[in-house]
Amino acid sequence: MTAAPLPDGATPLLLRPDDRSEHNRTAAIPQGVMTAAGWSWRLLIIIGCAAVLVWLLSYIWILVVPLFIAAMMSTLLSPGHQFLHSKFRIPSILSALLVTVTLVAGVIGLAVLTGQQLASGFSSMRSSIEAGVDRLLGLLVEWGMPAGAATHEELMQSLGAAMQTHSGTIVTGAIGFGSGAANIIAGVATTLFATIFFLKDGPKIWQFLLRFVPSGYRRPVYGAGHAGWRSLGAYTRVQILVAFIDAVGIGLGAWLLDVPLALPLGVLVFLGSFIPIVGAVLTGAIAVLLALVANGWGIALAMLAVVLVVQQVESNVMQPLVMGRAVNLHPLAVFLAVAAGVAVGGFVGAIFAVPLMAFANEFVRHLTAKVAPGTADTWPIQTKPQYPSA
Structure with missing residues (x-):
């Protein structure tokens, strides 16, 4: 049995032995499996990159969190900043400072009022x-639940004994709290500083990022x-x-x-x-x-x-x-x-x-x-x- 003649101008497709084996292996894999495999390795790369990004961000969490809070605060304060800047012709940096200071003053006032209420409320009740x-x-x-202290006095005595027993752990925790408080203060300062400049130079920052x-x-x-x-x-x-x-x-x-x-x-x-x-x-x-x-x-x-x-x-x-x-x-x-x-x-x-x-x-x-x-x-x-x- 002879092969059919090729059309005029056509050349036969010659496969090397290794090409034929590769072609046969590819033809033996169903198309659905090949599609699933393609999606799988791409998804694995995406998940791996996301995990590496989260891992890297965990080392600069003290910087990422204040910046994100500053972004949310700037979206909140932006209408007031634009109103002062356009309506009263206040310079951009001054209007940003004004709205930010107003927000901070409101938060501090609410915190002081809440603290006074807590102090007076706990003493009276x-x-x-x-x-x-x-x-x-x-x-x-x-x-029928187990309770090691059935009265308020016994509860206070048990709490005092526990504090004496774990005094070393409490001191270590206090030192750690001091370090955390310093980080919080630094984060608050970063947030306020970033908020002011997000309001003032937000378009310029976005223009730079688009480069x-x-x-x-x-x-x-x-x-x-x-x-x-x-x-x-x-x-x-x-x-x-x-x-x-x-x-x-x-x-x-x-x-x-x-x-x-x-x-x-x-x-x-x-x-x-x-x-x-x-x-x-x-x-x-x-x-x-x-x-x-x-x-x-x-x-x-x-x-x-x-x-x-x-x-x-x-x-x-x-x-x-x-x-x-x-x-x-x-x-x-x-x-x-x-x-x-x-x-x-x-x-x-x-x-x-x-x-x-x-x-x-x-x-x-x-x-x-x-x-x-x-x-x-x-x-x-x-x-x-x-x-x-x-």
């Missing part, structure tokens, strides 16, 4: 706290960065609004129920609201426990009702109407982001996981979307482009 602790310990004993992007991709990256920055600013402002409503609702309920330390409790709820899902549960439990210890079962149940009503209003009314328009994230994505943030960065990771996801989500959505000509992501033609603020 000491007897009720001691009685509440005794009732709680007695209740644990009645339920590391290939020229053919600068326009879409410019638009995506602007969209992500707007999303981050919207998340920050809306989260502050939601946290303020939670704090006012629970703090006002505690004040009406005559629960002590209502103002510090409201501040704690405000801070805890920045940790999605987890923060609301923890601060609500603290509010109910405080009411139980200081006021008894009846007020504790009423406080529980207040906490549940406020959280239901937040989750079913505020979140869909306000947060849903600002940040387009599914609740499951928020929960997984918080869990991943806790696993990677602990308490700090839980706070920053959702805003990072909000920025990344809007950044990717903008990169993959078809943008009509003349929209906000059009690359500026000026020599020194002025990027839109948050």
Whole structure:
């Protein structure tokens, strides 16, 4: 049997013996397996690079966290900075300093007021706290739970003995706390310094960073960065609004129920609201426990009702109407982001996981979307482009 003649002008395909064996091996692998293998090694490289990046960032965590806080603060303060700079012709550096100092003064004033409330509240409710602790310990004993100290006095004696036994560990911990306090002070200074210059020179910083992007991709990256920055600013402002409503609702309920330390409790709820899902549960439990210890079962149940009503209003009314328009994230994505943030960065990771996801989500959505000509992501033609603020 002879082979069919080749068409005119065609040349036979000659394979060396090693080429034939390679061709046969390739033909023997199903296409699905080859596709899966291609995806697998690419995903492994992406995961490996992400792990190396997290590992490297862990060594400069004291620098990364203040910079990210400064970015969130600058998105919050940017409207006020732009208003002062454009309306009253205040120099950019002075308007940035003014809005930053105003924010810091407000935080310090709230902290001083909260500290005064804590000092006076604990001194006035000491007897009720001691009685509440005794009732709680007695209740644990009645339920059959082991309790090494059945009264408040015995609890204090046990605590004093434990402190004497572990005095060396306490001293070591105090030294470590001193080092941590120095790091906190340095972080606060870095945050304030970076916030001022993010407000003043944000467009110039963004222009410098875009130099590391290939020229053919600068326009879409410019638009995506602007969209992500707007999303981050919207998340920050809306989260502050939601946290303020939670704090006012629970703090006002505690004040009406005559629960002590209502103002510090409201501040704690405000801070805890920045940790999605987890923060609301923890601060609500603290509010109910405080009411139980200081006021008894009846007020504790009423406080529980207040906490549940406020959280239901937040989750079913505020979140869909306000947060849903600002940040387009599914609740499951928020929960997984918080869990991943806790696993990677602990308490700090839980706070920053959702805003990072909000920025990344809007950044990717903008990169993959078809943008009509003349929209906000059009690359500026000026020599020194002025990027839109948050």
